[in-house]
Amino acid sequence: MSSQRKTSTKRPPRSGAQRMLALDAARGLAIIGMIAVNTGPRGDDELLEMIYRVPYGRASLLFVLLGGIGVSLMTRRSREQHAPLPWVSLLWRCVLLLLGGLALQELAHDVSVILQIYALLILFSLPLLRVSGGLLLLTTGISALLGPVIWIAVQTQTDGRFDRDPVSASGPPWEIFTGIVLTGPYPLIVWAAPFVLGLWLGRLELTDSRISTRLIIWGAAAAVAARLLSALLVAAFGEPTTHMAWERLFSAVAHSQMPLWLIGGTGSAVFVLGLCLKIHAWSHPMVSPLIFLGQLALTAYVGHLLILAFVVRPGPDTLVQGMIASTWTVAALMAFAWLWRKRFSRGPLEVLLRAPRLSRRPR
Known part of the structure; x- marks a missing residue:
């Protein structure tokens, strides 16, 4: 009997648990990528810095893609068993993330906060x-293809008066709304594409090895094809001269809000997700800091903004300084996540995402 118990404790985690660990690992990688990008430095075209900034325009798309998958998994019971949707929990998260993101944007971290x-x-x-899944894919395509067209059209009609400033609490409500939906650094009309694609991916049997293989293949194909097509179109029609030039649609530059960047960056995110799902060693203690970082993603994201605002800024000035600052920020957040998860099941900010229950008074 005792030998059977010892054997059972060494069994690999069940498929559902393995999927969640893979998603946690992917989320941890997205957090690390955003920390590297947000820490900087920026603007240098040296080869080493270009490699260091590979996550630029990709880590945030991975983060949003995983957000869509998370919402899809959160509402699976409502979808499959026709149970009521968790309206209170979803709306609570909306309010909490919106107000928190607007407040965090006021800090001097020089980052466009993604929570709004x-x-x-x-x-x-x-x-x-x-x-249906088909309607989700149609919505994804509309956002990816028509969203950038609307973005440029508004730029043209307003003579480029909006400059993609981050959305903060100091602005009037109408500017906050239009900034999030249309004119800010993460316009919803464009960024709906990776999120809705995540809603669709969350419906797949992600524990199936055939699914992860397809994600790897199709993600890599989309990433490479988008870059090649952009290079060919730019060579044929030239580089766009302004944000209002329709040739901008050919661009694959990170955060350009254009279709080829969106397709290529989202393809990279799908590729990383497929790789994480393919790996079955996430339960190993050696990778637990990455897993815990992904499980405390909101806490880690807010934590890195505080570190940037109060410790790192106005630097770094060089690539070496940036790499050092990014490394110790990641290490500090991983250590915190590891220590916290040894005692608590949820992160300090993740607990807040749970809507408070209004208990009824006994009669």
């Missing part, structure tokens, strides 16, 4: 949580 768009993407997704 994350909040409105959850709100935007509510009518889509029970629609």
Whole structure:
């Protein structure tokens, strides 16, 4: 009997648990990528820095893609068993992330906070949580192809008056809304594409090795094809001269809000997700810091903004300084996540994502 118990404790985690560990690992990688990009430095074209900044325009897309998968998994019971949607929990997350993101944008970290768009993407997704998979893919395509066209059209009609400034609490409500939906650094009309694709991916049997193989193949194909097509179109029609030039649609430059960047960057995110799902060693203690970082993603994201605002800025000035600052920031957040998870099941900010229950008074 005792030998059977010892053997059972060494069994690999069940497929559902393995999938969650893979998603946690991918989320941890997204956090590390955003830390590296947000820490900087920026603007240098040296080869080493270009390699260091590979996550630029990709880590945030991976983060949003995983957000869509998370919402899809969160509402699976409502979709498959026709149970009521967790409206209170979803709306609570929207309000919490929106207000928190607006407040965090006021800090001097020189980062465009992503939490505001994350909040409105959850709100935007509510009518889509029970629609067919085909309609989700159609919505993804509309956002990826028409969103950038609308973005440029608004630039043209307004003579480029909006400059993609981050959305903060100091602005009036109308500017906050239009900034998140259209004119900010993460316009919803464009960024809905990776989030809704995540809603669709969350419906797949991600524990199936054939699915992870397809994600790797199709993700890599999309990433490479988008870059090659952009290079060919730019060579044929020239580089766009302004944000209002329609040739901008050919660009694959990170955060250009253009279709080829969006397709290529989202393809990279799908590729990373497929790789994480393919790996079955996430339960090993050696990788637990990465897993715990992904499980405390909101806490880690907010933590890195505080570190940037109060410790790192106004630097770094060189690539070496940036790499050192990024490394110790990641190490500090991993250590905190590891220590916290040894005692608590949820992160300090992750606990807040749970909507408070209003208990009824006994009669």
